Amino acid sequence: MSETNTKSILVVDDEPGHRMMVRAVLEDAGWRVLEAESGEQALEELVRDGSENGLESPDVALVDMKMPGMNGMELLRELQTRRPGLPVILLTAFGSVGSAVDAMKQGAFDYLTKPADNEELKAVTHKAREYRLLLMENARLRREANDGNVEFIGASTGVAHVRELIAQAGPSEATVLILGESGTGKELVAEGLHRSSTRAERPLIKVNCAALPDDLLESELFGYEKGAFTGAVKDKPGRFQLANGGTLFLDEIGEMPGALQAKLLRALQEKIVEPLGSVRPVETDVRIIAATNRNLKAEVEAGRFREDLYYRLAVLEIRIPPLRDRREDLPLLVSFLLKKLGAKNHKAIRTVTPAFLDTLSHYDWPGNVRELENVLERALILSRSDALSPELLPPQFHGTDPSYQPAQADEPIFGTPASLEEAEKMAIIRALEENGSHRERTAEALGISRRTLQYKLKKYGLTRRQ
Template sequence: MDANEKNVLIVDDEPSLRMLIRAVLESDGWTVHEAQSGEQALEILPGLTLNAALIDMRMDGMDGMSLLTELNTIMPGLPVIMLTAFGNVNSAVIAMKHGAFDYLTKPADNEELKAVLAKALNYSRLVDENEKLKSAAGATEQMIGSSRAMLQVKELIEQAGPSEATILVLGESGTGKELVAEGLHRSSLRADKPLIKVNCAALPADLLESELFGYMKGAFTGANANKPGRFQLASGGTLFLDEIGEMDPVLQAKILRALQEKIVEPLGSVSPVETDVRIIAATNRDLKDEVEKGNFREDLYYRLSVLEIRIPPLRERVDDLPALVAHLLEKLGRKNNKKVRSVSPSFLDVLGRYNWPGNVRELENVLERAIILSRSEVLGPELLPQQVQNTDPRQTPPKQSATSQDPDNGATTPKSVTPTLDDAERQALISALEANQHHRERTAEALGISRRTLQYKLKKYGLTRR
């Protein structure tokens, strides 16, 4: 976004009001875009770069609150100012609780209008600058962990991000496939354009088709206006198709055509619409197996899997547990207004024995439960759910070997040794330090902990002189 640009969208069904606002804002250096309804605003949105939006609360068809919800999804961080009649201020206040930047009563005072738009512009530029700084800091900073498996995932993201290749992200539910998609988008040349996400398992086939490709007015009962699909909304950016393995075979054929020919056909349209999107797909299924069963198109599978990135389940990267726990404690403590300093060694030991079928998402839920129930700043194992506490230590797979003497022939043979979580945490610290050339600030960022916490742990494990 150009730092000197001042772009605003006005959405109001009163032409005279739009004309007055346009005159005031254009005299103040703004470039003004207009829409007479929420539906029309969504139609023109893909071609716009905006710093702010002014939306009337009450309009025929899509009302201001519904449009606000759509804008928060399509353009997160865009300051939206609600226009409301004096008697409807309560609704505007509710809208602010749902993400609106501010509100103005109609007819708005010219100077007040300029002042609110000036604040919105500053906020917009701050959000834009913050996003650029996040991208510059690295596309994988939200992915906590320095185990060998996670370092390989991060390296693939940084290598594949700048390409235009279609990428298939594989992993069990709760492993963080959406985070990988966000990392790929942030490291791409499309980072300043939208990342639009669609969960293919959340909608039935007919609704999913209209969401992806859009529809024309009159295409079906209830289609009262044109609506662009997610392919159009993601124009110039990235479209993330989550759980694509759940997609209906008929819809798979249409996705294949969109990939091959770079066009989509909105429902009820007689002419195709060109698209310019990069596709990232994700699934928790074995798509090769689904192809053999006839549930997934083979040609679509090969289109999607130019490059595959597999995210390891949590049970395969137990070394990352201490860093994940430290990161989640800070995040969930803030969320629940609870001060939690750390967890006990026995708490970590129990976590390390559990198999984590729900992966990181399950770990987050378990920790949040423990934080809510805790009366102390240090979490103990008694706060864990019974299915986690009751894990048999003998079922824990061996993590490393020592040698022992075979009593029969005197030969030296491997002996299984299961390390404690302290061992795992110490090794994770060593791996992270080596991966970041012993630069402590970068190491702390990679682990998702503060530098002070890192210093404490280095001292704890005798690593300060390494």
């Protein structure tokens, strides 16, 4: 991220004369001008360390529409993927204005006709940078409002411990190993760690190691050069390069094959990667966060996972409790998820019956929060009223325990409110009691900002005296 008192622009144009003119105008206006003569060169420079040329973090990109090789539209799409929020201004000949307008519909910030008018060039680039700074400020405010918790909902002791570890480990550079069953929210924890880190303005790149074949996983991680194998028609940077300066999240790391584990270990130790087909190592600056639902210690003992890699990854372990071990979070989770799903499906649910919540609390939740979200979305879609009741739940919720009889709708259930607002209010009261009415600790325990807690207290009439 460029400092607000230093502004830099990447100019991509295959015409040296026009680049020289643009440089003179923009340097006179206080810009630091970075140049590339092709789209390929621009992308190559963007994935390098950047300590010498600074090309890793321009405020604005000025891109010629017509260039040999990768054209301006193709470069626009690549930049949108690799540098989200980077304003791209297109340079086009007078007769190709229609193409530039089409590009703006696909996300370009603006366009200029060549040769660019000096004053218009200054005005448009200034406006683009102001837009970039606004996006960055909005992102900062959102992070502060969320306190880095990324919707990791719950007031239980286990969830509070996870949030505490995120707050402690986030600003560090340590590798983190997230452990937990499928559906517990490992990706949310990884996002929380990234957002609370000093790398928050840089990319968070995610790779599911179980979703890709072994040979494809290697090329995705480390990239390849043109001609490295059949079908490699051009260079492709790997996820390590795309995450340069940011965070790389390796989900399902326990599924990674042994040969690839050795290459990953070298990348972690030496901070370099070797793209397939290349003899030139590429330096990387990446923080690694890994996650697995396997017992990696058992995998090490069985010889399926490298011990040295395990200890390299597990500098800090964050273990997420399964939903069955934090059932007290169910009312809060149900309230949160139904609001989210209601907005998604254009359907409001204001009430859940006591029997509905009671049935949920007696289920074992093998799929954890992901399963809960699917179950609630199903019930919401099937409901013909603004209330949810047990008959809307799938078959596995009925008759799984012969000794269990769910409460009737009119039976009071201790600690089980009938409305979503009552569930939220009860969770806040419980958190206040457990934290001695201390507002900041209560907000942290609930996973919300203090400002949000203040709003909720006022909404539910929970004064200090009460």
